[in-house]
Amino acid sequence: ARCLPLPGGLRRAVSAALRRAAAAARPAPALAVLAARGRLVTAARQRALAEGGRLCASDLHLLLNLLGGGAGAGAGEVWTPVCLPRFNPDGYFYAYAARLGEEEEEEEGGVTLILLSTEREGFYAAAACRRQLEDTLRAQGWLAELAAAVRGGAGYGPSRPGAPELRHFLYKPLEGPEEMQQLPQFTSPELEEPYTSEEEQHRLFDLYHYLHSRVHSPHRPLRLLYHVAEKETLLAWVS
Template identity: 45%
Template sequence: MESHRDPLCDINRTSRRLVIFHLLWPRRTSVDALGLAYMNEEIMSESWRQHRKHVFVLSEAGKPIYSRYGNEEALSSTMGVMMALVSFVQAGGNMIQSIFSDEHTVVFLQKGPLVFVSVSATRQSEQQLRRELLHVYHQIVSMLTQASINRIFERRKNFDLRRLLFGSEKVLDGLLDVMDSDPSFMLSAVQCLPLPSSSRDALSHILQKAITPDLVFSFLIANNRLVSVVQEKTVLEDARLKPSDLHLLFNLIRASAFQAGEIWMPICLPLFNHDCYFYAYVAYLDPPECTVCLVLLSTDKEAFYAVAECKRKIEEAFASQNALQWVANTQLYYVDDISVANLRHFLYKPSKVLDHHRHPEMEVGYRSQEERIRLLDPYRNMHNRIHSTSRPLKLIYHSAGKETLLAWVTSKFEMFACFTPLVTKKSAISELTKLLRWIKKEEDRLFICHLPKYSTAPQPGRSSTDRGSSARPNTSDTGLLSLL
């Protein structure tokens, strides 16, 4: 019976099927010098203490699972203190949320048998830090599923989860790195590649034609920007992919660091369904440049060759229409191209085009990692104030030493802008009005305004009416729940 099976068996069985295609998460090696240095960093050193933000993951039993900096084993006593704080507060019938000091904010998040802790010296709010911890939790769930994690710890409370996450530190490190400098996480949005609507529609049409049973989503990604996405018609609207799921998918692709070949891997997308896997086929269409990535998500773990055939059809269609050149020739834009006086940078998220946003390529003053983070810090502060649950605001004007910042939220859009110093509020709003006119004019190029759909052909021996029953995976065989 399913209730008497070791949940590790299902995970290990899946792993054996997939390892023949590609090793996704190599253990840190000497090649990954920065990651290795952080992993071996002395926890009593000044450099370890000076990091802006630490993230720790541990089990309810106090077992270390992950640390952003330093070795988990060396930090076991520190994590034990954290778990003692959690247990002490729980004993009083409460749940610890956060601790504040003059220089640091400590935020706790407990999700089932896992405890997440962020120790931050940034200006981020408690809510923002907790959302980041939630992303880390979702990244772990994406590799194991929530149901498997819960079953494991129900059977063995002292289980060392690092056995199953072996080699995945690079995935979690990469997620935390990109959250520090990518405003997409703050806006709960995904950045799109600017592309003429006619070209985007043609690419989507190619994806719509290359289908196979149980293929649910098809994505085209270029330089970590979404180019096109199409989905199967039977996917419920209220179960559509959320930006957080797409961030996890993008992060796994970045962490895999492969160029030639293809990957077939299980991935759980927690906000779609946290207890089951998709099976993702990932391949680059333009080696050796490897800038255009195709991702096909199926619910059938045995569909590798069928999905690989879809990729072959897409390649043929792209070659016949020279479609890769449409992506390669995409003109990114800079603030100077918009002709808005004194504007240095902006973020824009439209309300009617859900889950997408645009911002220009970073100007010279904000291209380094440090400068990107320095700009994002005040953006985060304004975002927290403008979306405050106790006192939400619609407009914030802030004059700082190096720039003037403005946040503006209406029923139609959300915008954060950076101007040169000494720009007045009246002038800034006037210039943003010009920017809004430019965005409206370029809307079809900047955003994916609709989600194309397709209908997969029923499998042999099945009618379209029995898809909801017999087409579901056998949960007693796979230990997974059906997606559809």
């Protein structure tokens, strides 16, 4: 899942507030996620997911697409069973989703809280967790900063790293803060020329798929790959 660009200090502060609110809930949620416009702000995992292994990207996208948009469209608080097929196709969680600061923020500036619980009657605990987190974020001014970051722009351009002639890139960290470990995430710039058309975007993603399949081949994995395509020169490496 793509991360919402934020100052490091703000993300750490919001992450700590989310962990405290989730840990104080009874029962505590298995997973707590803050998202904005389909992008990951931060997350906190509890034992249920930590013992079960990684949360796959497709499962995280399912949560963001199903609950992030619904809760942000005036749906109030959502409480519904949801299956994460890659995590466990034979079971399901109870999912809670709600907008934070909906009454005072513009629609496009909203931040959504998603909580996964293993308890069928966990709605009121989830709602209390949301209220505690919202009060903390508002009191510290972080809720307004998050909303401003969402409204401030889609992200950054490919020139940000300062590499001449760089058109696009994907970066997935192998390590990170404790609250982000074991969650699929990556960062990438916005698509600019020549990747503004749907056809060119599909072509670019096909190239990324090719690089990924070569680097992570089960028969002959690579740590470094240099590939010259018809229109681009590509470099992939595992650090």
